[in-house]
Amino acid sequence: MTENLELYDVTFIGGGPAGLYGAFYSGMREMKTKIIDAQNELGGTMLFFLDKMVWDVGAIPALTGRELTDQLVRQARTFDPAIALSQEIVGLERLDDGTFILTSTAGDRHWTKTVIMAIGYGGLRKVRKLEIEGAVRYESSNLYYTVENLEDFRGKRVVISGGGDSAVDWANELEPFAASVTVVNRTDKFKGLERSVSRMKASAAVRTHYQIEMLHSEDGQAIDKVTICHVETGQREQLDTDALIVSHGATYEYGKLRDWGLGIGKDILAVTDKMESQIPGISAAGDFVSYGSKVKLITGAFNDVVLAVNSAKQYIDPHAAKMARISTENARFDELNKQFVNN
Numbered sequence: 565m566t567e568n569l570e571l572y573d574v575t576f577i578g579g580g581p582a583g584l585y586g587a588f589y590s591g592m593r594e595m596k597t598k599i600i601d602a603q604n605e606l607g608g609t610m611l612f613f614l615d616k617m618v619w620d621v622g623a624i625p626a627l628t629g630r631e632l633t634d635q636l637v638r639q640a641r642t643f644d645p646a647i648a649l650s651q652e653i654v655g656l657e658r659l660d661d662g663t664f665i666l667t668s669t670a671g672d673r674h675w676t677k678t679v680i681m682a683i684g685y686g687g688l689r690k691v692r693k694l695e696i697e698g699a700v701r702y703e704s705s706n707l708y709y710t711v712e713n714l715e716d717f718r719g720k721r722v723v724i725s726g727g728g729d730s731a732v733d734w735a736n737e738l739e740p741f742a743a744s745v746t747v748v749n750r751t752d753k754f755k756g757l758e759r760s761v762s763r764m765k766a767s768a769a770v771r772t773h774y775q776i777e778m779l780h781s782e783d784g785q786a787i788d789k790v791t792i793c794h795v796e797t798g799q800r801e802q803l804d805t806d807a808l809i810v811s812h813g814a815t816y817e818y819g820k821l822r823d824w825g826l827g828i829g830k831d832i833l834a835v836t837d838k839m840e841s842q843i844p845g846i847s848a849a850g851d852f853v854s855y856g857s858k859v860k861l862i863t864g865a866f867n868d869v870v871l872a873v874n875s876a877k878q879y880i881d882p883h884a885a886k887m888a889r890i891s892t893e894n895a896r897f898d899e900l901n902k903q904f905v906n907n
């Protein structure tokens with residue numbers, strides 16, 4: 565049943581920061597590598613904040629999400645991994661020899677000795693929508709659930725509903741573009757880096773303990789006002805707006821992956837300190853995993869995936885070194901170093 569299939573040492577399900585950096589690192593460990601992603605391009609969640617500045621990745625003072633994605637993809641390609649896009653993996657079969665066959669929704673099959681699940685919050689992310697009757701009609705005009713292009717908001721009075729990382733980040737990113745930014749949050753708690761929250765509070769109008777209650781539109785096409793209501797006192801107020809951004813998070817479903825016997829919890833997978841799952845040969849990394857000190861950021865994904873790759877390497881060869889040697893000792897870099905010197 566594996567005829568015509570090429571066997572890989574390691575296959576990453578997910579081509580976000582964990583899968584991309586993992587593909588580079590598994591190349592350093594001389595493993596034949598494949599990356600599969602359900603989206604039609606690599607980058608994972610970073611594709612949702614291409615215009616945002618990212619400040620908190622080591623050795624990179626500041627880059628846009630787009631630049632960071634490009635750099636990670638370039639680095640991931642160093643050892644020429646196979647890349648399969650637009651393939652959502654749903655099936656897993658373990659063969660008698662311990663190898664695995666992964667199957668996509670369209671029936672594509674992939675043969676691999678080990679699997680690294682770098683699926684973030686999963687392929688079936690459903691944004692929590694604004695629960696106000698008729699809101700859906702404004703989704704084609706000025707009700708947004710994500711910010712794709714900061715320029716769309718230039719000179720506008722923007723209202724953001726939510727208190728999570730994305731709400732805070734967007735408030736800060738939009739501040740130089742928008743005429744005004746007002747953040748409406750049900751509580752006085754905001755998630756995100758302390759510095760980002762302080763910056764938002766200094767530059768945006770912040771209305772805590774309020775929620776959006778009603779949308780108004782004079783022309784019936786676009787929202788021009790929202791009514792906000794105090795969650796404790798019931799006091800109401802109207803805010804003029806040209807753009808409403810709703811950032812109420814998302815729900816996640818792992819669909820058929822739950823049937824694999826990995827022990828996926830409500831949103832995530834518990835792993836060992838080597839990023840191993842309950843199934844020998846399958847490890848995991850990035851936002852998908854959970855352990856005591858887990859950091860759900862790009863930096864955390866990099867660290868996890870190095871451990872996951874080392875586990876995969878030792879699963880294939882129990883005598884292999886615990887980790888890769890430093891990059892200067894890798895023959896592939898000797899060749900690449902020459903190219904740098906010659907350019």
Ligand SMILES: Cc1cc2nc3c(=O)[nH]c(=O)nc-3n(C[C@H](O)[C@H](O)[C@H](O)COP(=O)(O)OP(=O)(O)OC[C@H]3O[C@@H](n4cnc5c(N)ncnc54)[C@H](O)[C@@H]3O)c2cc1C
Nearest residue numbers: 578580581582602608609652653683684687850851861862
């Ligand atoms: C708005 C926003 C701003 C952020 N800003 C920052 C920041 O400034 N700094 C920072 O460090 N972090 C930031 N983060 C967090 C960061 O994006 C995540 O921590 C990081 O992307 C996690 O990487 P990952 O590889 O684990 O998962 P993801 O990036 O989510 O990638 C998972 C990939 O797996 C694929 N996939 C899922 N299921 C399947 C399947 N069954 N088959 C095939 N493919 C599948 C998905 O399509 C996706 O491409 C931000 C997040 C958001 C939402």
